[in-house]
Amino acid sequence: MVDARQLRYFVALVEELHFARAADRLKIAQSALSTQIQRLERDLGVRLLNRNKRQPVALTDAGKLFHAEAVAALRHIERADQIGRLAARGLAGIVRIGSVASGVTSGVLSGMLRDFRLSHPNVRIEVISMETPRQFEALGSGEIDVGIVRPRRQYPSGVVATRVQDFISGLSLASAGYGVSVVPESMRNIAQPGLCFRSITDFDFPVHLALASRRRELSPAVRAFVETAVRQSCSPTS
Numbered sequence: 001m002v003d004a005r006q007l008r009y010f011v012a013l014v015e016e017l018h019f020a021r022a023a024d025r026l027k028i029a030q031s032a033l034s035t036q037i038q039r040l041e042r043d044l045g046v047r048l049l050n051r052n053k054r055q056p057v058a059l060t061d062a063g064k065l066f067h068a069e070a071v072a073a074l075r076h077i078e079r080a081d082q083i084g085r086l087a088a089r090g091l092a093g094i095v096r097i098g099s100v101a102s103g104v105t106s107g108v109l110s111g112m113l114r115d116f117r118l119s120h121p122n123v124r125i126e127v128i129s130m131e132t133p134r135q136f137e138a139l140g141s142g143e144i145d146v147g148i149v150r151p152r153r154q155y156p157s158g159v160v161a162t163r164v165q166d167f168i169s170g171l172s173l174a175s176a177g178y179g180v181s182v183v184p185e186s187m188r189n190i191a192q193p194g195l196c197f198r199s200i201t202d203f204d205f206p207v208h209l210a211l212a213s214r215r216r217e218l219s220p221a222v223r224a225f226v227e228t229a230v231r232q233s234c235s236p237t238s
Helices: 004-016 019-026 032-046 061-088 101-106 108-119 130-139 169-175 185-189 221-233
Strands: 049-052 057-058 091-098 123-129 145-147 208-212
Touching: 004 019, 004 032, 004 061, 019 032, 057 061, 061 221, 091 101, 091 130, 091 221, 101 108, 101 169, 101 208, 108 123, 108 221, 123 221, 130 169, 130 208, 145 221, 208 221
Parallel strands: 091 123, 091 145
Antiparallel strands: 049 057, 145 208
16 A cells, blocks of 8 residues: 655655655655655556666656656645644534524624634534524534524413414514514514514513533534634624
8 A cells, every 4th residue: 555655755756856866855865765666666566767877767657647646645635634733723624503593683693603704714614594492402413513592481471372483484474464473672684564573561581592512522613613602792682
């Protein structure tokens, strides 16, 4: 099996076309370089170089083909090394975020993402619209890494006889004349014909958005997002 060291030795030799210069560049003995190239040719079962004391080192046809692949392979190895180091520092990876609708309409989610993107531009973000109970299930199963949830609180007695899956559905029903929908204040930003918004008086159970995540098994990128979200200065308006 060809290893990265053999690839580096071969590419250096091709670029120098001289064993002594390539060995000096690699900071190894010329005999060691010659041994590694011979071993590479033996492992591949093909001659890669034409060696002639009276002429410079030259690539065979097989050597030309192998050189192109060796250069590409070394680039991939270097890229993989960079990505691995970035991922270890939380600067690369994927963060899957679940969010209730008001996480978007209130501007909380966009504020978190804006701050996080400034310091972690190489982290890929996936946002999934999901109601609070479903988010807790998804956090447990690993489907999402972080959730923007709205903890359930008690509503005033006699209000909200029909349970809907999300606030958008509630607004649609209210717009069609089916009754009153209790929604976060941030839903004022969604225009629907026939709707008017009023604050509930004497309601002592304010409900705010909260950030939820697992205590364990968080990747460095997810931990970095949680830390950024906690520091995020944009406060909820609902």
